[in-house]
Amino acid sequence: xxxxxxQKVDHSALKTNQLxxxxxxxxxxxxxxxxxxxxxxxxxxxxxxxxxxxxxVVYTRLLKPRGWMKSDVLDDNPEPHxxxxxxxxxxxxVGSAALFLGLALLGWTLVWIVVALAALNAFGGFCVGCxxxxxxxxxxxxxxxxxxxxxxxxxxxxxxxxxx
Amino acid sequence: MNSEILLRFGFAxxxxxxxxxxxxxxxxxxxxxxRASVNMLPxxxxxxxxxxxxxxxxxxxxxxVQRPALQKLADLLGEKLHVIEIDASEHPDxxxxxxxxxxxTTFLLDEKGTAKYVNNGVVRLEKLMEQVKxx
Numbered sequence: 001x002x003x004x005x006x007q008k009v010d011h012s013a014l015k016t017n018q019l020x021x022x023x024x025x026x027x028x029x030x031x032x033x034x035x036x037x038x039x040x041x042x043x044x045x046x047x048x049x050x051x052x053x054x055x056x057v058v059y060t061r062l063l064k065p066r067g068w069m070k071s072d073v074l075d076d077n078p079e080p081h082x083x084x085x086x087x088x089x090x091x092x093x094v095g096s097a098a099l100f101l102g103l104a105l106l107g108w109t110l111v112w113i114v115v116a117l118a119a120l121n122a123f124g125g126f127c128v129g130c131x132x133x134x135x136x137x138x139x140x141x142x143x144x145x146x147x148x149x150x151x152x153x154x155x156x157x158x159x160x161x162x163x164x
Numbered sequence: 165m166n167s168e169i170l171l172r173f174g175f176a177x178x179x180x181x182x183x184x185x186x187x188x189x190x191x192x193x194x195x196x197x198x199r200a201s202v203n204m205l206p207x208x209x210x211x212x213x214x215x216x217x218x219x220x221x222x223x224x225x226x227x228x229v230q231r232p233a234l235q236k237l238a239d240l241l242g243e244k245l246h247v248i249e250i251d252a253s254e255h256p257d258x259x260x261x262x263x264x265x266x267x268x269t270t271f272l273l274d275e276k277g278t279a280k281y282v283n284n285g286v287v288r289l290e291k292l293m294e295q296v297k298x299x
């Protein structure tokens with residue numbers, strides 16, 4: 001692992017984003033509302049565009065100011081999380097398109113994959129999209145340069161006090 | 165319409181159930197591996213609850229968070245608890261056999277030497293205390 005500068009990343013904002021994605025996708029499936037899945041896809045896309053968690057605004061404007069959720073700021077790389085959200089956006093976009101085209105099995109399978117990966121991240125602390133990012137770093141793919149924080153398995157949530 | 169929603173809700177519950185089940189199975193798999201690897205430990209197990217703590221010399225959170233938590237727990241419980249610290253870089257075979265993917269990782273074993281809990285990553289003193297109480 002090379003020396004690098006980590007940034008402060010609030011994992012509570014990421015977790016809020018994941019929990020909302022999980023909830024809305026399950027609601028979309030139960031109520032059979034492809035439009036809701038499309039809204040999730042769009043929000044994740046906008047989040048990827050501005051480099052922030054798509055539903056992070058719920059945390060910054062609602063949950064954090066009221067003290068309903070405490071911040072969990074860790075030294076981490078924000079880029080793998082942005083990449084993970086972008087991968088989720090791609091899955092959700094293809095899934096939503098499949099649903100609108102009448103390919104229900106394909107569409108809902110993709111939506112459930114996003115639910116599973118978001119749940120693994122929110123409850124298990126393992127970000128598959130981040131692991132993919134670090135894997136692309138190993139393959140020396142241009143644009144992928146960040147190394148995982150010290151003593152952190154690629155994709156796992158960094159521990160408090162981790163250093164570059 | 166309502167029956168369709170109920171059916172889809174049922175599907176969602178089943179899918180979530182299988183997801184949680186898969187996560188539980190992975191943890192059970194790690195514990196089973198740990199149970200089968202007890203004889204690989206560098207030190208013999210005493211007949212009391214034991215924490216097997218995997219770390220490395222360059223693990224910052226181990227030094228700043230995990231070791232102090234384990235030290236405090238050992239101070240609180242005294243002779244009732246035994247802690248075995250294993251340097252995963254010095255004993256890579258042991259770490260691999262126990263399925264350790266990152267440090268710190270802690271396994272909690274009961275007095276018979278059976279692994280009951282595994283914590284991947286830093287675990288708080290309160291949680292360790294709760295787990296030890298059930299051993």
